[in-house]
Amino acid sequence: MIEQYLYLAAILFTIGAIGVMVRRNALVAFMSVELMLNAANLALVAFAWHHGSFDGQVATFFVMVVAAAEVVVGLAIIVSIYKTRRSTSVDNANLLNQ
Amino acid sequence: MNVVFWICAPLMVLGALGLVLFRKAVYSALSMALTMVNLAVLYASLDAPFLFAIQIIVYTGAILMLFLFVLMLVGVDTPDSIIETIKGQRVLSALGALGLLGLLVFSIGGAVTAPADTMEGATVAAGGNVEGVAQLLFGRYVWAFELTSALLITAAVGAMILAHAQRTRPKLGQRELADARMRAYATSGAHPGSLPNSGVFATSNSIATPALLPDGSIAQESVSATLTERGAQLDSAQLKELTAETFAGAQRVSDEEEEEL
Structure with a gap:
């Protein structure tokens, strides 16, 4: 019963990983990271259900808090990069390379 | 529970x-919304109504x-380019993802042996x-x-600092603008x-x-340069002809009325 949730979480996590590796728009890559976080959340909630304890749900709650903080800072970074370089492609952010 | 799972x-x-x-980022964001809402429904099916609400509100x-x-802010209609900048990146990432999926699936396979303790x-x-x-x-x-709470405060302050833009030149007030206009009149004769x-x-x-x-x-100055650039400027010569015709027509009617009287 719980396996199907875990398989779904694994599939979502993999799709998110593909997004991070392939997409070059920083925003889409960032959304893929969010997808990976959510896949981990699903596994946590499924395990909480399986073990009949609230610890997994509390862990999910904390992951959501951290994700919210991360999105705020990450989007601010993307906006400030866009302000100076007029692009959100991760390929163009290569100032340290030059 | 099973039915909900196989729908979501x-x-x-x-x-x-x-x-x-999706190549357009807005479509990506909307399909992510679909995923998030369905994930919330799955939380509800796993007896986590609090997380169900939080998922919808927060995500x-x-x-x-x-x-x-x-x-x-950064422009909706800038599609991602599909040219590979690193040779073989797609193939390698597909291979890596397959490996990751295999690893995860095989480890899930025999992991759960005990019966569910809902x-x-x-x-x-x-x-x-919620009480639990x-x-x-x-x-x-x-x-x-x-x-x-410390994390959230830090994130809020960090976002404010990152999004803050320093003024590179002082703000022009009414006084400065008026001065600039008079200076332009004095030097180049521009109408103030x-x-x-x-x-x-x-x-x-x-x-x-x-x-x-x-x-x-x-x-030229009677129409905004932006409108001219967009090609939205109307043809005044044509409008002038139309106006002359309309005036002539109106004049004819009033002349006829006078004759009748």
């Missing part, structure tokens, strides 16, 4: 694939709105789902909970007063209508 899971996978495959409500706002007992013992989460949150995990208003014709008085000067030429 395919939709979630579809949404996740859409997030990766689809706050985080995705933030993504959409930033998308509006949330029912814990929920009844705690007196409800709260007991842990303000009991065993209270220190982590306090730390999240307001710009001419747009043309008024029998069939059009929109701001895209250029005014005509007494010699019949167009007063």
Whole structure:
């Protein structure tokens, strides 16, 4: 019963990983990271259900808090990069390379 | 529970694939919203009504709105280029993802042996789902909970600092603008007063209508340069002819009326 949730979480996590590796728009890559976080959340909630304890749900709650903080800072970074370089492609952010 | 899973899971996978495959970032964000809402339903099916509400409020409500706002800021219609900059990146990442999926699937395969011990007992013992989460949150995990407040404050301050833009030149007030206008009048003879208003014709008085000067030429300053650039500027010569015809027609009618009297 719980396996199907875990398989779904694994599939979502993999799709998110593909997004991070392939997409070059920083925003889409960032959304893929969010997808990976959510896949981990699903596994946590499924395990909480399986073990009949609230610890997994509390862990999910904390992951959501951290994700919210991360999105705020990450989007601010993307906006400030866009302000100076007029692009959100991760390929163009290569100032340290030059 | 099973029915809910088999309805939501395919939709979630579809949404996740859409997030990766759509070339326009707005479509990606919307398919992510689909995934998030379905995930919330799955939380509900796993006896986590508190997380169900939080998922909808925080993810689809706050985080995705933030993504959409930033998308509006940085330009919605800039599709990702599909040219590979690193040779063989797609193939390698597909291989890596397959490996990751295999690893995860095989480890899940034999991991769960004990029968499920559903949330029912814990929920009844705690007196409800929210109560159960709260007991842990303000009991065993209270220190982590306090730390999240520090994290949130830091994130808010960090976002404000990152989004802050320093003024590179002082702000021009009314006084400075008036001075600049008078200086321009003194040096180049530019008219210091307001710009001419747009043309008024029998069939059009929109701001895209250029005014005509007494010699019949167009007063360039009467139409915003943006409108001219977009090609929205109307043809004043044609409008002038139309206006003349209309006036002639009106004149004829009034002449006829006078004759009748």
